[in-house]
Amino acid sequence: MTRLGATALAAVLLIGTTVFPAVSQTLRLEGPLIQGGLLIGHTDPGSVVTVDGTETQVSRGGLFAIGLGRDAPSTVKVRVATTDGSTTARDLKIERRRYDIQRIDGLPKKQVAPSAEDLKRIGDDSRRIAAVRADASALTDFAGGFAWPLAGRLSGVFGSQRILNGEPRRPHAGVDVAAPQGTPVKAPADGVVALTHGDMFFTGKTLMIDHGHGLNSVYAHMSAIEVEQGQRVLKGQIIGRVGATGRATGPHLHWGVSLFDIALDPALLAGSMTPPVP
Ligand SMILES: [Zn+2]
Incomplete structure (x- = not known):
């Protein structure tokens, strides 16, 4: 690539980021951190999300779901790898419930x-x-x-x-x-x-x-x-x-x-x- 080409490309990328600022929401979760709960996740489109090591489906818009079962463990690990190569990991502390036995x-x-x-x-x-x-x-x-x-x-x-x-x-x-x-x-x-x-x-x-x-x-x-x-x-x-x-x-x-x-x-x-x- 010529220097001019590289400069032009840099300018395009710069304009790109300036005109369309990406609102990053690498990992945002809604829902109760309790056994039996459903968490709705939001991440950047294209990210790869794993929950306790298992890859989870992410929508084109960056939505995903995490289900906390009846006997979910006290910690659930969520890891997000975004398209720019960065990763975010979070340990979710899950509230334990007492069930009617x-x-x-x-x-x-x-x-x-x-x-x-x-x-x-x-x-x-x-x-x-x-x-x-x-x-x-x-x-x-x-x-x-x-x-x-x-x-x-x-x-x-x-x-x-x-x-x-x-x-x-x-x-x-x-x-x-x-x-x-x-x-x-x-x-x-x-x-x-x-x-x-x-x-x-x-x-x-x-x-x-x-x-x-x-x-x-x-x-x-x-x-x-x-x-x-x-x-x-x-x-x-x-x-x-x-x-x-x-x-x-x-x-x-x-x-x-x-x-x-x-x-x-x-x-x-x-x-x-x-x-x-x-
Ligand atoms: Zn029933």
């Missing part, structure tokens, strides 16, 4: 073996749900904030667990909201309907929404589903009705939110319920 011992050992047909259904259902959870679209709807899909009495909290005769059962991976049969269920955030199923063994009429980057939500036990797979839904739009389909003792909505298969606490995402339920 019920130990019930001395239960009679009654073995109700599910039929072969039931087992097949249970397997098919979990494969369908797992397939949705394994997918990561380019949507960035997860960053738009979440609202409660309905108002009602919280009849089940995130993370609770029963230990029956010393055998730990799977922790509750969402929240339960009790409400009359037929109560409208609204999309808590924008997204695309990723799954509808008319009769899953445990969860009955089941709906899943993809909010992007692996963040998905699930709605179970509904009496009706009012949207179709592949349909774009907007926050506040009615997606179904409360019911008691599948294995449910009464009408309620089970609402779950996961980042891939890491269950998060929907109550942390949605905040206080409006209208408040006495």
Whole structure:
């Protein structure tokens, strides 16, 4: 390159930086640093973000999501490498939670073996749900904030667990909201309907929404589903009705939110319920 060429290039670069000052936000995080929480990250477009050593999807605009699971460790390491070669690392201190654990011992050992047909259904259902959870679209709807899909009495909290005769059962991976049969269920955030199923063994009429980057939500036990797979839904739009389909003792909505298969606490995402339920 000639000296003139180099000078001209320098001038162009200088003008470039002068005219378009880059607002650097190498690493900015929103959300609660607590087990079950969702963090929304903002970084410079083109950056590579790793969370505890695993690379995380970053949108063209520099958005990313970090999911803090029920048993997330006390420290989570986030590292950002920007396109100019600089790196930023931050150790996030994660607040530990106490979960509602019920130990019930001395239960009679009654073995109700599910039929072969039931087992097949249970397997098919979990494969369908797992397939949705394994997918990561380019949507960035997860960053738009979440609202409660309905108002009602919280009849089940995130993370609770029963230990029956010393055998730990799977922790509750969402929240339960009790409400009359037929109560409208609204999309808590924008997204695309990723799954509808008319009769899953445990969860009955089941709906899943993809909010992007692996963040998905699930709605179970509904009496009706009012949207179709592949349909774009907007926050506040009615997606179904409360019911008691599948294995449910009464009408309620089970609402779950996961980042891939890491269950998060929907109550942390949605905040206080409006209208408040006495
Ligand atoms: Zn539930």
